[in-house]
Each structure stands twice: as C-alpha cells, then as structure tokens.
Amino acid sequence: MDMIDAVDLFCGAGGLTAGLRNANVQVQAGYDNDSNCKFAYEHNNEATFNCKDVENVTGEELLKHYRPGRVKLLAGCAPCQPFSTYNQGRDTTTDKKWPLLNAFSRLIREVQPELVTMENVPDVTKHAVYDDFVANLREQGYEVWAQRVECVKYGLPQQRKRHVLLASKLGPIELIAPTHEGKYVTVKEIIGKLPPLGAGESDPNDDLHRAATLSPLNLKRIKHSVPGGTWKSWPPELIANCHRKASGSTYPSVYGRMRNDAPSPTMTTLCYGFGNGRFGHPEQHRAISLREAALLQSFPADYKFMEGKRISFKAIGRMIGNAVPVRLGEIIGLSIKAHVYLHTRAASVEHQES
Template structure:
C-alpha cells in the first residue's frame, strides 16, 4: 500500500524498520559505496550511489508503482546539527545543503507522506525551519517532536528528532510502547557468546571485538559497570584525565551496565576508549555484532562479506544508522495513519 524511497539510506537501518512495519521500500540513495552490500543484501531494495543533491525528482518518481501511496523518507547527515559542532562555524559545511536537497525532491515528487529523522539540535537551525515551512506551505500536516528511543523499546539511550508529514490528514507518532521497564543491555546482548579482546566468534564474523593494549587491558579489569576511570589506580589514569579539562568526561573508558539501556552508539562504538563501550562483564569492548544489536539490527544482518569486515567501516555504518526499531515505529505510525483515515472514510 505504501512505496518508499529512502534518501541518505546508509546501511539500511530506516529501510529495515520500514520494511518490518509492512512498507515496501523500493530504493535507497547514499554516496557511501561501502553501504551497498549491507543495504541490498538485507533489504531486497536497490542501492543507488548518488548524492541527493544530484538526483532529479523524475528519477525518484520512477521508483513508485501506480496506485501506491508515496513515502519519501530520509535522515540527512546530522554532523552540522550535532552538539559536537557547537562553537564551530559550519556554514560552509558541504552537508548543510542536503536538507534543502531533500526539500527540493519533496516539491518535485509531491509524495503523500514524508518522514525525516535527525539529532534534536536540528531544530536550532534555519535550514530545518525552512524545511518545515515548505511542507506546511505545500499542504502537509506536520508532526515533529524529540523522541527518546528507550521509550519505544530500543536498548540504548538515544534521543532523536522525528518528523512525520502527510497530505492526507493529521498525523502523529504512535504512543510510547515501553513506558515502564526499559529493554536493557542484558536483554539485548546477554545471550551472545563470550569473547576475549581481539577475538572473533567462528560462527558469526561480525561478533568480533577489538584488541586491547596491555595498558587498556589493565584499565578494563579495574573498571566496574557504570563506573568511571576514577575507579582505577592512579598509575593507570591517562594524562589527559589528570588535567581539569579531562575531568568532565567520566564515560570515556567506561563499562555498560547489564540492568540499563546502553549509551548512544557512535561510529567508534567498538573502542573501549571512545565512550562507555566496555562490555559489562567481559574484559573487552563490545563487539560489532553487539553494537549492531543495540541499534536493533537483526542478528543475521550482514554489513560486509566476512573476509572484508573491518572495524572502521562497519562501525561507521552502525553508528550512523537510524535504529531499526525507530524505523519500525515510524513505519507503524504511517500505516496506522492510513488505517485511521480509511476507518474515518468508511464511517463518514
């Protein structure tokens, strides 16, 4: 009933979630060729290696089948909107125009439905408000709010800004599905086989952990779940932590807790020194498979051929992805929107 095209599709997190909700995703666009294998292998949709800035509306239109509701979806790269860039002049950042390119395609394709996902700080920037104004000016009903993903069953403390727009009537995200006990790290990855640092599971090439230096192995042994580097003996503390400027980063070199959701997965989530990415129990950083699972990718999701897997490329795909569960929640919201409209039509 709904055909979708996914702009800035990456490895397919949003596409996979939309597909789980019953939406047909016809194609995804991205400039990162490393994502093609993951996108096509898992989602049975075409990957088009092209910048959204260079895509004509007629090309996108050609993906939609007659009689299907058109959905144009996407998550423009969020680096220009991130808190990491506060204080830096990002006006010349080449990624700023991408949301305008998305807007241009909406005006050309005229889809009945639109969804966009980004970091919460996107709302602080003019480009976002121009985007929303264009939607409203073209007759779309718009719902846009920050979303705590943990409240929808993601085992990860991730907050995102979600926009839903419809030409067909008022629309909103479905109510929270996990307002009580959250899904925890234990729930998500507690069943996966044990590993040592630098080891790979022979049955799953993605379940591999990065090696640790002798110093970091000592550090993780002294690290406790939910603790900080302050738990270490003084001789193990990094020089940067001994400075006043380093005392405000307690999560670096941290272990996760079994009984809580994990931290936000980043592109460097496989590294013990890059955040609270230490395994709750085993003396290692989380594996690529564990990071993908905390992003709610299915356990059989393939990112690269086994012989080509490397931490940097796969870590970037995982960290940059829309969590699959969030994509599914967005898809369910769109499907229920159409169901409500149909029921209203029948009872009118």
Template sequence: MERIERIQIGKRAKRKVYAVDLFCGAGGLTYGLEKAGIDVRLGVDIDPACEYPFSANNAAKFLLKSVEDLKAEDLERVFPKNGIRLLAGCAPCQTFSTYNQKATPDDKRWWLLLQFARLVEEISPELVTMENVPRLQDQGVFEEFLGTLQNAKYHVHIDIVNCEEYGIPQHRQRLVLLASKLGPIRLLSPGEFGAERTTVRENIADLPPIRAGEMEETDPLHQASILSDLNRKRIEASKPGGTWRDWQKTLVADCHKKKTGKTYPSVYGRMCWDEPAPTITTQFFGFGNGRFGHPDQNRAISLREGAILQSFPKDYEFVPPGQPIYKKTVGRLIGNAVPPRLGEVIGLSIIRHVDTWMKNRRRTSAGASANA
C-alpha cells in the same frame, strides 16, 4: 497495543504505501519500514559501503548517487502510479550532533536537508518522514525545511523520541518528523506500539564470550578490538557504571588530569548489564571512545553487539561473506544507522494514519451515496 495487532496493521496496508529512503545508509530505516508493511522501492546513498548491507537485508533496490545529483524523475519512476508515496530519509546528522563541536554551516553536509526539501517540492509525495538529532531543531536549515512542508500544505508532527521507551536497548534521543497531505498525523506512543524497556543483558548476554582482539568463529562480526597493555589494565580496573576516576592515578590519562579534562567522565567506562546501553556512536568498538566496555569481559563491545544494541537483528549482514571486515567502516555504518525498531515505529505510525484516512474516505463516500 499488542505485538499481534502491530503485525496485522502492517499486513492490512501492505503494498498501499510505497517509499524511497534517501541517505539510506546500511538500511536501518528501510528494514523497520518494511517490517511495518511499507513497500520500500529504493534506497539512495553516496557511500559504496552501504550497498551490500542495504541490498542483502532488504527487498528494496540501492542507488549509489548523491542526493544533490538526484532528479525527481529518478524517484518518480520507482513509485507505482496508484500508490501512496512516502519520501523518507535521515540527512547526515554529524554536523548537528552534540558529539561534533567543530561543525559549521561551511560543512557541505549542513545543507543536504535542503536537497531533501527540493525533492519534496518536485515530487509532492503524500507522506514525508525524517529522523535526525534533536539539536537540528535549533538550526535555520531546519526552519527552511519546515517552511517548505508548510507552504506545500503538509500537516506536520515533530517528536523528540527517547528510544529506550520504544524497546531500543540504548539511551538515544532522536528527532522524528512526520508530514502528510492526507490529514493530521502523529507518532504512536510507546504504549500503542507495545514497547517494553529492555537492557544490555537481555540483548547481548547470550553471545559467546570472546577476548580483546578475538573473533567468534561462527559470526565474523562478533569480534572485539585489540587492547594495549595500558588499556587492558584500565578495563580490568573498571566496574560497570564507574568512571576513570575510580582508577589508580597511574592509569588515568594525562588529559584527564588537567582541569579541562575532569568534566569528561563518560569515556573508558563499562556498560551496566541491567540498564540500556549508552548511545551507540560510530566509534563504539573502542574502549576509550565512550562507555563501551563490556559489562564483565575485559574488552570493548564487538561489532555485532553494537549492531544488536542498535536493534538490528542478530543475523543482519554488513559485509559480503568471506570479505575482510574493517571496523571503522562497519562501526560507521552501525553508529550512523536509524535503529530499525525506530523505523518500525515510524512505519506503523504511517500505516495507522493511512488506514484512518482510508476509513474516513469510505465513510464519506458511503454517506454521499446514501444522500444521492
């Protein structure tokens, strides 16, 4: 399916599907859904740092509220009465991520998915979508969520998506769930979406070069973290795709000299120009936090580069103009986001599903009239 066809699909269904985005974060999912032609009316999140990027880049309103405190009427009032309703969201995934080995069901965030299920039961929207880490499938809380959908007679489709196959320039696997009361539903394949694999070079090579600790004048988000003298020597000794095992012993961290540390080669590394990036985490702006070294500049990738590799557009705003930029906060917003391009894939899959349902209804209605 070519790009022009994707745009036309979105236009055909414009204002027919209305959405609320729970756990909306900085707006990655909403941005993609809106690009697909879905009218997102509201984003909900408990993090105040999400309000500006969500509102500045999307047409939807933002509600600062915990999903635990959200009532059905809070959402029902934003859905038009004559529309098809979509309840979307990505419950916090940190508790289920392979990067978090300490998370347990004692973590309050573990159970937020059941708050999503509660709202599905109370509102009974025609459509539901959820994005999360693949490991969620192995948890009982996910089985409970599925049970809620199945008991409510939803058709459910689950996919484990390799994001790079959809043109997102990073190695990132995500669980995508689509559910519909209108009939069977599925995610568009990469071929149907018209995706092509893309690389680090194709996405960030044209950004102005900067040094560690510097900020580019015209884009404050294009700034790189300061490097210690030791880390400067380490990155100078690093090559794209290599590991700390390539260094002189004097540069290797003490923890990696131990037997328990020798199995962790994917830190203190550089990205490769002609490959997708590694998974963009909330700590991508730090050289020692993963393979986040720039392919040839002696620094970690900038906040802007991380956002682009998450498939955010190059002008996506995360901080109000003139306000200070806190790397930990912006890094968290970017790393936790649903890649906007994946949001577009989800949105267009929903649009196609609704188009098919509407065509079938018209055929059934025309057939009934002919037989009358």
C-alpha cells in the same frame, strides 16, 4: 494493509529501510553516496541501492520507484554532523553537508509524496535550515508532527534520543504512543547470551562478533572499571594525562563499562573502541563487538554488513553508528500505517455516505 511505497534517502546500511519493511511499508529503493553500504542495503532488504549524491537526484527519477495507485512516502535522515552537539561553537556554515536538508526539501517539492518522514539529532531544531525545511512542508499543505523521541520508550535497548518528523497531506499525523514506557530493554537481554570473547578475539561462527584489541595499559584499565562507573575510580597511575587536567574531568564516560541491567549508551561510529565512550562490555574485559553494537541498534542477529569474511571495524562501525535504529524505523512505519488506515477509511466512509 499493504498500500504504501517508500524511497529512503541517505539510506546508509538500511536501518530505516529494514524497520519500515518490518512494518510492511514497501521500500522500493535507497539512495546514498557511500558505496560501502551497497552490499548491506541490498543483501538484507528487498530494495535497490543507488550510489548517488542526493543533491544530484531528481524528483523525476524518484517517481519511477512508486507504483500506480500507491501512497507515496519519501523518507530521509540527512547526515547529522553539522547539527551535532560536538559541533556547537564551531563554524559549520561551509560544511558540505548543510545543503543536504535543502536537497531533501527540493525533492519533496518535486515528488509531492503524500507522506514524509525525517530523523535526525535533537539539535537539528536549533538551525535555520531546519526551520526552512518545516516551513516549506507547511507551505505545500502538509500537516507536520515533530518531536524529540526517547528511543528506550519504544523498545530500543539504548539511551538514544532523536528528533523525528512526520508529515502528511492526508491529515493530522503523530507517532504512536510509547510501547515500553517504564519497562526498558536492557543490555543483558540483548547481548547476554552471545559467546564470550577476549579482546582481539572473534567468534568462528559469526565474523561480526569480534572485539577490537586492547593495549596492555587499556587491558589494566578495563579490569579496574566497574559497570556504570568512571575512570575516576582507577588507580592514579592508570588515569590518562588528558583527564588529569581540569578540562578532561568533564568526560567521565570515556573508558567506561555498560551496565547489564540498563539500556546501553548511544551507539556511535566508534562504538567498538573502549576509549571512545561507555563501550566496555559489562563483564568481559573488552569493548563490545561489532555484532553487539548492531544488536543494540536493533539490527537482526543475521544482518550482514560486508560480503565474505572481509571485516573493517572502521567501515562497519560507521554503518552501525550512523544508522537509524531498526526499531525506530519500525515505530515510524507503524505510525504511518495507522495514519493511512485511519484517513483512507474515513475517506471511504465519507464517499459511501455521499
């Protein structure tokens, strides 16, 4: 069934778009103000990248992407930094990203799509701007489903928890049932067969399969790290000064190794750095490579993030860590397709009976 056209706001490198397209939802265009994402978005997806701040986009502009007679889906994942637990206790009311959810809400009102989806960090629900977003949807006649989703239950090899919202004017809507309840995909299943690397090395056949360098001190540290363990088991002379303080003892997962037999931790924009979380390779003495991080975010093995051989850990790490996991995008797409099929079929039956 191919009857849904979508536009992806805050599209980044195309994780949500790729997932929706896997589910045969035809994404026509993406919008994002990060020009670094243009190549990745357009090279891997048959959709147009528009480098533009969503606050400056109009509903009239978006309507041009939808074909006549198609069900319209407006999708978006507004930048989550203001809603992150890392910002709790900090005044974020002046953060320029706060108005972006309001911009999304304005575009929904102007476009009036039959379907809307939004993905964000779970703590987005603690903020008034989110409550206003949901209230505006309901005022416009949308049925709304919104819950915290454990991505491992849907086949993502990562302990990522996200808030997913689905809204429809066709009738009640919900996410499909978990596909991997109790049978989680592990790190080894996803990255276990990639060529081994040392710290600072790269695979000659895949420019993205490269690992960041390690200082002599961090090389000693990772050699003393066990999968799933913490820096607390290191020899005392290797423990960082900040972790010797009482305040530092609450960060046990930094400088950690992943476990082969479990899903990975949540990928962040700094997932290529050993000291930034539990991003040490389960067996090799290095942090995970950019390709491994992308695979754990469920990007295809041939997904390209930059043109040519130019590789920037910072830029690509940001694209990978900020992305909606492709698998989650696919689950959202499958849920929307099932919903549209159910309600269009019901409408067809009702029409025939009348």
